[in-house]
Amino acid sequence: MTISESDASLVDSTGTDTIVELRDTSVSFGMDRGESRVLNEVNIDIERNEILGVIGESGSGKSMFASALLDAVPAPGTTTGDVIYHPEDGDPVDVTGLSKSELKQFRWEEISMVFQGAMSSFNPVRSVRTHFVETLSAHDYDVDAGIERAKDLLEDLYLEPERMLESYPHELSGGMKQRVLIALSLVLEPEMLVMDEPTAALDLLMQQSIISLLNEIQEKHDLTIVFITHDLPLVADLSDRLAVLYAFEFAEIGPADEILERPAHPYTRALLNATPNLSAPLEQMRPIEGESPDPVNIPPGCSYHPRCPLADEQCKSIDPGPYDAGDSRNHDVYCHHWEQSIDDLERAFTESNSDDSPATRNASHSDDAEPLVSLEDVEVQFGSENDGWLDFGESDVVTAVDGISFDIYENDVVVLVGESGCGKTTLGKTAVGLQRPTDGTIEYKDRDIWKGSSGSSTLEDEEIRRALQIVHQDPGSSLNSHQRVRSILSTPLNRWHPDLDGNDRRERILAMLEYVGISPPEDYIERYPHQLSGGEKQRVALIRAMLVNPDLILADEAVSALDVSLRVSIMDLMIELQDAFDTSFLSVSHDLSNARYLAEKTGGRIGVMYLGELVEIGSAEQIIQNPQHPYTQALRWATPELEQDDDPDENPIRTIDVPDQKNMPSGCRYHTRCPDARETCRTQKPELVDLSNEDGVQRTACFRVDDDHEYWDSEPITDDAVDGDEDDDHVNVSG
Amino acid sequence: MDWRIRRLGQSVFTVWAVMTLTFVLTRFMPGNPIDYFLVEVGPDLDDPAQAYEMAELYMNINPEDPLYIEYYDYMTAFMQGDLGRSMSMNMPVEEVLAIAIPWTLFVMSWAVFLGFTAGIAIGAVMAYWEGGKFDTALTGYATIITSIPFYVLALVLLTIFAYRLNWFPTGGRQPEGVEPGFNFLYLTGIVHHAMLPVFSMFVTSGMAALTMRGNSIRVLGSDYLRVARLRGLSDPTIAIHYVARNAILPMYTGLMIAIGSMFGGAVVLEEIFVYRGMGWYLIEAVRARDYPLMMGAFTVITIAVVIALLIADLTYGKIDPRAGGENREAF
Amino acid sequence: MKRSEDTNQFDGRTSDGLDSGGDLETKPDSVEDILRSDGGTVDSPFERTATVEETRRDRIDRKLKDYLWTPWSIMRNDWRAIVGVSILVVYLLIGTVGVYLIDPTHPTHGESLVGPFEDWSHPLGTDQSGQDILSMTVYSTVPILQMMGAGALFTIVLGTGFGLVSGYKGGMVDTVLSSITDVFINIPGLPLVIVLSVLLEPEHPALVGVLLAAAAWAGLARAIRSQVLTLRGEAFVEASRAMDVPTISLLRKEILPHLMPYIVVNLVNAARRIIFAAVALYFLGILPYSDANWGVMLESAYRAGAVYRPDAIHWLLVPMIAISGISIGLVLLGQSLDRVFNPRARARHERSDDGKGSEPESEPNTTNVTQM
């Protein structure tokens, strides 16, 4: 072998200034089925003032890595090995050996942490100010000075300091809580900040805004940031270095640009290929085969070998040590055959922006085609009908969907995107007859679907009811946890195929399970949902909808809750089922990359919603490559890319937080955040304008698409980024 | 509208509903008091028509009037604080009860307070040493003490401490031969008399302890507790402001329900300890077939519970910033 | 029970690293594969019908397993369940078989106030009028069990019915039903029952039980309602609605199983409270009675001054022990019952012999509703 196995990571490379080094650090839990290693002898040097992105799927040990840095692994887990912290001036300290009081000082003053659950990181009965005060006084800091610092931090994070401090946690939106938590973790001026999935529950725009704020904060406070996430594109742009975790070990560590352009580890390459994004050609996106190992029995040798196309005998027995794959700074890869991997394994994004347009399928519909489902001026309001005789409740009406019309054709795919609370889910449910609109009509094959039904939840016409189905976002709650797969899947058969007897039902269920790749089906049919993995649950949910033989399925964030590497495969399955069973999909997503994958692959459309209105709709190519509406452009900006961008663009929105839905902005609803807003936008409401051309269909609701509009003569609205008044309110209506 | 006003409206509605219910019971239930006057008392009188007057006098209902007038009279009389006239004591019901109310309140509030305080303390300790010997032993204690009806405990306490050991009086609510008033002897005498009834209600501590234990364990596993530890907060801060406060808050609802059932329990306790509170009068009225007093006592006890629940609900808003009334969201 | 939005929606992996994520990633067979493997006779898995018969026997076996063996194997491992069930079985035996083994008693059956264990023709002694206490206790068990059964059942049916309907229907129905519930929550139970029984004078034990339930159902109804409110928004309920599953079977199959642990625990608690209240009312001498029961025994012992007469203390103690004993049995059973309905526990116990049996013990407790 000619490759030299270097001890690259063990030598403290000169010239760099290490702040934390991990040596053979392991975290293990004793479980009744054996010891479970959830972090397995990892070595890494974290450099001062860098942003290190740590990428791992669920079950890769990434949260344990975060906890180990602070020696904060929850009991009964134990940390072994060394975690050495190098203060700027002073002797290195071994974090695992600190006493309780030393540890108390070390945490938050030297290294602090932002947990993934910002929602639940605050004591619900104490005000935000109290959280700051108690932190400061617990560490004997001057409270007044500390509060001033906190105010500055909050201000930097585009929050109103006074209002935030006086609030209780439940009064803040998710995005606000997350930012307050960042401020709280920085109030003691730590050297290093560890962030564990800090943006996972947030909307794209909020995510990206926080990411850009992080960049500023890192520079301003000379911070070292360790950013842990499952979402590779999210940190690609932000990080200086990237570390990829697989099966509780590092697979590859190196400078971000190198990892993205010249990934050496087969897993990294596969992961990059599996990640939906906006620019890569679709045919190169593919899922990773196989599944991650269980922490109790990690395969010997290279833990990736059961899934690796290059695996050989050496891989199965010998743990791959770090090989130096970098020409530049240390780029370590834990793979015996990394050179072969670079040469032989395709990587999708080597030449980015290849002009791909050949859609796999073109479901183009001429205008005279009969729509399957047609929505006409649909409006949905919540909260008004609640005034019973004893209920003197305030009637705050929230208009979730406000006058939307569009058509869905046979074999069509429409993906609705938008921030949470924009009404996309409500609109979707209205379209499939699960939510009665307060105004407007929905027609299925020219028949009003609500005709004749009195209640708000049941359609009168059986045929229509059967034609419209739903698959939900959260695989956790889409299946009844008290029923076995057998009864879950029997429900639609009992209802719609009463001619089948028990044996036929069983046989059909088995066949379907096998069809979607769940085997052996005889085993799975007796399982409860908690015995299925996320992907399996989602497949069962898909089959359940398919068994009804519907014409239109609402897929409500069907893949958002899944790991990145699974999303592509579930979306492929959806497309395949759509082909096989002649259905249409109305999909709802907050993620533009997923939307693009689904829509572009099927030749479908993407609809962009903002505050209950459809602001732009068009073919996937048009929306992604040529967005006309400023909001679509903002979403496009907020969707992370797998490339390192040298000059990060300006944040294209003026305020981060969504306006209060009980107090909708006048005129164009986007005018409070739109960078191009002018006085006209305050008073007039733009209509959807048809911009379709030979490139595809596209309709946009913005004055800017009309060259002669008076908009061009009116005064621009200018205000500073922090918008002090009611615009900052945010209501978290689930969308 | 403010949820507090809504809550107040709810209470008013409840009182109205209870009054209507008592009206219906008094007037229409098989074996109702009006029939009692007309059928049982009436024939024995010289002038059977007098029965109507008696009904009017005692129950505020004149059976000769049309129904809506009967209802109107009944309700207006109640609104003016007129609950009828006790037949056995021959005084207005409201006067009889006015004397009794403070005693019941006195005993019951102490019982609720002590029961819950003890339960919370025990539950917290159990959660702290979860799984340990202490926890197991106290879980056993809590299980057994909740299995014992409070009146059985009362009888046991009465037998041992009053009759056998003579530590406490066997009955009554105030010391005999002592001048009532703010003097030391009288006040200690009252406390002395209330002791056994209060401790009989100690059974509630078992349930409270088990609930507190469960809540504390849940809070101990929460994210915010982990973050608080990482932030380096001191142990007392964590114990009091984080664990205790968040574990006790959800018990407030339980406390409210406990108040209701305790007023019910007062009936039995006061009978056992011959403690002349509302419950005792209720039973006396039942024994003497004194319907006006019985209905009056029932109404007053109910109103006391309604008010207690109202106060509890309203104060809950003060201690939990998240309170905003119940959310009756509609789909 | 409020399910807050705190649950992390997009990334529920709070215990990252502990759960072994990942998924079986086999590429789905294409339609063609199915065609070929079936020799072209079947063109889609939608059309497939049975080739192997599942016999009636198999089905019965499966039901037996679901309803008997699995619950049993879960409870077998819990001492509280064993003790609780044993105690209740003893009471049941006393109430059914016992009455045939022991002769009824009558005044002057024996000497007045024979002490317990003194005279073996009266093992537990006699009361003042010479009635055999053991016999009275045994014969009291029957009406007490009837009362308990009728009362608990009525509480559950009424409470669950009100809660389910008002929670699921919402709107006006909900407003009316919950207003009624609120009123009943505010009325203290025992005084209400006292007033009702004075007026109605119920004689039959089952009737007494139903009457006592009038004061107990409202709390349950309110709790069930708030749980249904959460459940009806759950994805799987919505999916069933989309599939046009009739409301009745939706409530029965999708919603009720989630409430079962709560309902069963409440059934047991209600049974206990009914006994407490019934005995209290007999003790107060408010309910009319013709036969002896524990409450009546307590009353007559108390009236006869058993609290201060050492020679009569057993007369008071025996019914006390009888009440507390059945109550302990019910409490223990209640504590152990909710696991039976937990799918994780079920799955663990039914496949404890193969590899999938070792599920992590991190089950969310759905029945952790604070109740006092």
Ligand code: SF4
């Ligand atoms: S060491 Fe072998 S099995 Fe592991 S990633 Fe490299 S080639 Fe694949």
Ligand code: SF4
């Ligand atoms: S109409 Fe005005 S405010 Fe609205 S998107 Fe266009 S430019 Fe922006």
